[in-house]
Amino acid sequence: APSILAADFKVLGQAIKTIEENGAEYLHYDVMDGIFVPNISIGIPVVKALRPVTSLPLDVHLMIDRPIRYAEEFIKAGADWLTIHLESDQPQNTLACLDKIRAMGCKAAIPYLTKCDMVLVMTVEPGFGAQKFMADMMPKVKKIRQMLDEVNPACIIEVDGGVDAVTYRTCRENGAEALVTGSAYFKAADRAAFVKALRA
Numbered sequence: 001a002p003s004i005l006a007a008d009f010k011v012l013g014q015a016i017k018t019i020e021e022n023g024a025e026y027l028h029y030d031v032m033d034g035i036f037v038p039n040i041s042i043g044i045p046v047v048k049a050l051r052p053v054t055s056l057p058l059d060v061h062l063m064i065d066r067p068i069r070y071a072e073e074f075i076k077a078g079a080d081w082l083t084i085h086l087e088s089d090q091p092q093n094t095l096a097c098l099d100k101i102r103a104m105g106c107k108a109a110i111p112y113l114t115k116c117d118m119v120l121v122m123t124v125e126p127g128f129g130a131q132k133f134m135a136d137m138m139p140k141v142k143k144i145r146q147m148l149d150e151v152n153p154a155c156i157i158e159v160d161g162g163v164d165a166v167t168y169r170t171c172r173e174n175g176a177e178a179l180v181t182g183s184a185y186f187k188a189a190d191r192a193a194f195v196k197a198l199r200a
């Protein structure tokens with residue numbers, strides 16, 4: 001899942017078309033509100049604008065305070081997956097948000113293992129691209145995979161942050177199936193070959 005945070009925003013539509021041609025399976029879309037994380041990125045109008053440009057599923061990562069307020073609008077704009085953070089609201093609102101996302105036919109991702117379709121493990125502190133991969137998150141990935149195998153085997157694990165042609169290996173070995181790559185994808189000399197290597 002190439003993360004468009006590392007793309008050239010001047011020609012975003014173009015960058016997205018080539019992501020599909022290069023063999024990626026999802027498009028990762030980072031939303032930051034300047035409150036939940038110390039950075040502001042892009043939001044609902046850009047999802048809407050990009051939706052017709054690609055047929056890839058849009059994996060929308062909400063790094064925002066109280067995401068329940070905006071879940072519906074992101075889904076209407078074209079999100080196929082919505083990932084929310086456990087720390088961004090009270091537990092009852094988080095659960096209500098997951099129910100809302102799935103009731104609207106969108107996939108929900110968060111660590112409530114029986115209530116979601118994907119669990120995101122951040123492998124950097126959320127907020128910026130191009131940070132160093134945190135290998136110490138790997139035992140967590142492995143543990144979550146074991147727990148999922150018991151209660152929700154169809155649920156997948158996504159890792160996000162610092163994933164490149166070297167660090168993807170440990171992610172896969174520990175049970176992550178969805179790999180978000182921002183800077184590594186956009187810096188790769190041959191992006192199609194890069195995607196192929198990560199999918200092999």
Ligand code: DX5
Pocket residue numbers: 003004005006028030061124125126127128129130131160161162163180181182183184
């Ligand atoms: C960070 C974002 C990531 C980011 C990954 O908060 O959630 O999706 O774009 O970028 P890299 O792969 O450069 O770490």
Ligand code: ZN
Pocket residue numbers: 003028029030061160180
């Ligand atoms: Zn992300």
